[in-house]
Amino acid sequence: MQPIIYLFFKDTCREAITHYGKVFATTPEIMSFADMPDEARAEMPGVPADMVMHAALQVGEGWIYASDDPSGDTPRMDGCNVSVTLPTDAETRRVFDALSEGGEVRQPLEPAFFASLFSAFTDRFGIRWMVMSDGKDA
CATH class of the missing domain: 3.10.180.10 (2,3-Dihydroxybiphenyl 1,2-Dioxygenase, domain 1)
Structure with missing residues (x-):
C-alpha cells in the first residue's frame, strides 16, 4: 500500500x-x-x-x-505540504524555480542539516510544497 x-x-x-x-x-x-x-x-x-x-x-x-471542487468551497490545506526529494542539487534548483515562480517562498532554497538543499513555499495555485535534495552535485 x-x-x-x-x-x-x-x-x-x-x-x-x-x-x-x-x-x-x-x-x-x-x-x-x-x-x-x-x-x-x-x-x-x-x-x-x-x-x-x-x-x-x-x-x-x-x-x-x-x-x-465543483462546490467551490474546498478549504485551504494549510497544514499539508507536497514533499519531493530530488536526486541532485541542480534538479532541486530547477524544480524549486519552476514550482515557486509566482508563488510565496516561506523558506528560501538553502542548505539544511538534513539535506544539501531545502525550501518550503506555496505555488501560484495555492499548493504548499517542500523540495529538498538527496545529495550534492558532483
Missing part, C-alpha cells in the same frame, strides 16, 4: 496539473466532468463540463491525484 496525495482546486486543476507535468517531465491523465456517463452527469447540474473530475500524474515512483 502506498499513500497518494489528492489535491483539490477551485477551477485551476487542469492548469496546475499540466504545469506539474511539465516540471516533472511526465504527462498527466485528465478526465473532465464531460467524460462522465450521462446518468452520473445528470446528478451534477450546473457543473461546467470542462472542470476536471479526476487527474493523475506520476512523479517518480509516486502519484499526485487532483480534481476541481
Whole structure:
C-alpha cells in the first residue's frame, strides 16, 4: 500500500496539473466532468463540463491525484505540504524555480542539516510544497 496525495482546486486543476507535468517531465491523465456517463452527469447540474473530475500524474515512483471542487468551497490545506526529494542539487534548483515562480517562498532554497538543499513555499495555485535534495552535485 502506498499513500497518494489528492489535491483539490477551485477551477485551476487542469492548469496546475499540466504545469506539474511539465516540471516533472511526465504527462498527466485528465478526465473532465464531460467524460462522465450521462446518468452520473445528470446528478451534477450546473457543473461546467470542462472542470476536471479526476487527474493523475506520476512523479517518480509516486502519484499526485487532483480534481476541481465543483462546490467551490474546498478549504485551504494549510497544514499539508507536497514533499519531493530530488536526486541532485541542480534538479532541486530547477524544480524549486519552476514550482515557486509566482508563488510565496516561506523558506528560501538553502542548505539544511538534513539535506544539501531545502525550501518550503506555496505555488501560484495555492499548493504548499517542500523540495529538498538527496545529495550534492558532483
